[in-house]
Amino acid sequence: MSISRKVLLGSLSVSVVSVLLTALITAGVGFNIAESVIENEARKALITQRESQKDFIHSYLQTIKHELKAFSASHSVVDSAEGFIASYDDFPKTVSSNEISDKLEDYYTGQFGATYAESNPGSSLSPGNLLNSISDKARLMQYHFIADNANPLGQKDALDSLDFS
Structure with a gap:
């Protein structure tokens, strides 16, 4: 080359x-x-x-x-708020605490617990701990407005009166 x-x-x-x-x-x-x-x-x-x-x-x-x-x-809102406070204060305070706690725990572990577990996989619900952390009046109200409410889960707001008889 x-x-x-x-x-x-x-x-x-x-x-x-x-x-x-x-x-x-x-x-x-x-x-x-x-x-x-x-x-x-x-x-x-x-x-x-x-x-x-x-x-x-x-x-x-x-x-x-x-x-x-x-x-x-x-004025109607103020009057209503005062009425709610009076109704809350007058809400019955005494009932068999064990019976109510048992029925609430059954509700939270059964009907509500199943739906909760389905909607929140991996989460655990401990009704006993939840119920022990609230007052007796709150427990009683949850019993009457939620656990003893005949309306199905998701329609509990349809309750329009309580029967204490």
Whole structure:
């Protein structure tokens, strides 16, 4: 092989390597720039969404605040609240505590417990601990309004009166 051929092949090799190296560097820089642009656009979109949600929530809370102020000034609401307090204070206080606790625990482990376990896999419900942490009056109310309520689970709010006979 002649010297001119060797020089030509050497020059060609250096040129090809230079072109390939330049292409790789340019592609890497371009990729980094594109990644940075996409990340910045995603950040801007998230910030815009956050600000929009913040404004919506702030507006919603202001609406609730104004409604609460309006309702609290209503004489019928004040009268009702006073009536609820009086009814709570007059609620019967004495009943066989063991019987009520047993029926409440049966309700929480049976009907309610099954639904709870189905909706919350991996969670455990300990009715005994829950019932021991509430007052006798709260236990009595839970018995009358929940456990002794003939309406099915999910419709307990349909109860409209209690019979203490």
